[in-house]
Amino acid sequence: MKLEINDLSLTFHGQSAPVLSHVNFADSFGSLAIIGSSGGGKSTLLRLLGGLISPTSGEIRIDGDRIPTDAASLQQYRKKTGFVFQNGGLFRHMTALENITIPLIQVHGYSQEAAQMRALELLKQLGLEQDGNKHPAQLSGGQRQRVAIARALAARPSFLLLDEPTSALDPEYTSEILTVLNQLKQEGVQMIIVTHEMGFAWHACDKVAFLQNGTLLEWGESASLFQSPQTPQLKQFLSKLLEWNR
Amino acid sequence: MKHILLIPENEKPTLTAAIINTLLVSVLLIALFWISLNQIQMTLDFSFIGTYRIRLIKGFGMTVALGLIGFIISFFIGLLSALGQSCKILAVRYFCNLYVMLIRGTPLIMQIYLFFYILGTAWGIENRFVAGILILSLFEGAYIAEILRAGIQALDPEQMEAARAVGFTRKQTVRFVLLPQLIVLTVPSLTGQFASIIKDSSLLSMIAVIELTQTIREITATNFKLFEGYLFLGFLYLCLTLPITLLSKRLERRFRHEA
Numbered sequence A: 001m002k003l004e005i006n007d008l009s010l011t012f013h014g015q016s017a018p019v020l021s022h023v024n025f026a027d028s029f030g031s032l033a034i035i036g037s038s039g040g041g042k043s044t045l046l047r048l049l050g051g052l053i054s055p056t057s058g059e060i061r062i063d064g065d066r067i068p069t070d071a072a073s074l075q076q077y078r079k080k081t082g083f084v085f086q087n088g089g090l091f092r093h094m095t096a097l098e099n100i101t102i103p104l105i106q107v108h109g110y111s112q113e114a115a116q117m118r119a120l121e122l123l124k125q126l127g128l129e130q131d132g133n134k135h136p137a138q139l140s141g142g143q144r145q146r147v148a149i150a151r152a153l154a155a156r157p158s159f160l161l162l163d164e165p166t167s168a169l170d171p172e173y174t175s176e177i178l179t180v181l182n183q184l185k186q187e188g189v190q191m192i193i194v195t196h197e198m199g200f201a202w203h204a205c206d207k208v209a210f211l212q213n214g215t216l217l218e219w220g221e222s223a224s225l226f227q228s229p230q231t232p233q234l235k236q237f238l239s240k241l242l243e244w245n246r
Numbered sequence B: 001m002k003h004i005l006l007i008p009e010n011e012k013p014t015l016t017a018a019i020i021n022t023l024l025v026s027v028l029l030i031a032l033f034w035i036s037l038n039q040i041q042m043t044l045d046f047s048f049i050g051t052y053r054i055r056l057i058k059g060f061g062m063t064v065a066l067g068l069i070g071f072i073i074s075f076f077i078g079l080l081s082a083l084g085q086s087c088k089i090l091a092v093r094y095f096c097n098l099y100v101m102l103i104r105g106t107p108l109i110m111q112i113y114l115f116f117y118i119l120g121t122a123w124g125i126e127n128r129f130v131a132g133i134l135i136l137s138l139f140e141g142a143y144i145a146e147i148l149r150a151g152i153q154a155l156d157p158e159q160m161e162a163a164r165a166v167g168f169t170r171k172q173t174v175r176f177v178l179l180p181q182l183i184v185l186t187v188p189s190l191t192g193q194f195a196s197i198i199k200d201s202s203l204l205s206m207i208a209v210i211e212l213t214q215t216i217r218e219i220t221a222t223n224f225k226l227f228e229g230y231l232f233l234g235f236l237y238l239c240l241t242l243p244i245t246l247l248s249k250r251l252e253r254r255f256r257h258e259a
């Protein structure tokens, strides 16, 4: 996919300091990792990419098409993306199965049977055949995230947007989810992922972008970005991470 | 013995312990009653139930009607004022806040006398049943407003954002996410409030609405069987409120993993 971000800025209502300021980006990739320290604006950028909020100024183009700003076209745009939230964002009052089928039926016009088949196929693919009738509260953190990924994939979106899908998980579940994502990537699913898992960003993502204090300081091929960071900020960020990983 | 009388921390009582202790409490209660009765040398006589059964059934029906109609009207009053409390028009918001504060801060019996006087003299509503229902609904509406407001506040904004992310329109978000979650959050308390309405309706006997309490008051005024009369009255109210309370508890348990 081709992503262009032109002079994108966002200031939240009633605040003076911008959360994102003059972000520019232009590149093509199958998978992009967004990294950076906490509060840097990564989630905000991802919500802009998902059409969940609109920028104060600037624009985003995906494969040449500008993300719209009016409510009706935004809703159409969101239908073509798959969003995975940090804690899953699964609807608590629905079972895992309903979380997948109800949007398929109501938003994408599937019949009940077709939606059921698609949902069961995905749950099976993600190793959740047994868990379709459970509510999110009855699932483990790793299972929840797999259901969230299944829901995001269900309507065959053009790409996935994932906001720290593993940060609420312990190491075992983390590697479980990362394996799933890597498999999806091999199958050709395109994704943009905000992550603290540098190993995953390095080895499983084509490109990496580094966001610090609302500014996109650096982006490029993941290997070269990690091996020869250009900005002092990224050098410092990476060396801090390495401190405990030697 | 210790295992039967005491519950270890964070454990459920065993079935035997539950039965034995329920029996124990019942025996104590009955003994206390029996001793009190003996003190005043009274023998219980419930024969009035047969004599006055038509009036009792009518009164019972009236209490059920007051509860049901009152619940429906007060739900809408509560819904409007809960929404009004977050309205953009400041005057509406203040009005709703004031309504909830004043009603919840004063006793029902004062509201009954005051509003009955106002309704009757200024608005010409002489029908005691209509006036009674209006007053009761106005009172309970303030409590329902608080239940709904708390429910709306407990809604998780992340769930609403997830609804937009899967592509729901505004209407679909309300229908498939907001309302179901609001129901899960509020239905157990609303059921409990229904039981309160049934009990509170007894105060309408003060303006001579012939519901259950008023019926018993009238009957005991002629036959002087006060003790039996009010004992039976309590039994009839429990027949209505206990099932509702149990239902409320059940709903709470059922919704636990959905909220």
Ligand SMILES: Nc1ncnc2c1ncn2[C@@H]1O[C@H](COP(=O)(O)OP(=O)(O)OP(=O)(O)O)[C@@H](O)[C@H]1O
Residues within 6 Å of the ligand: A012, A019, A037, A038, A039, A040, A041, A042, A043, A044, A045
């Ligand atoms: N809805 C909002 N209203 C006001 N400010 C917000 C809102 N959402 C985020 N912010 C602010 O914007 C800044 C960036 O937040 P964001 O969540 O995008 O950071 P992040 O890079 O995802 O951080 P983390 O790694 O901790 O998730 C923070 O200072 C945050 O307080």
Ligand SMILES: [Mg+2]
Residues within 6 Å of the ligand: A042, A043, A044, A163, A164
């Ligand atoms: Mg974040």
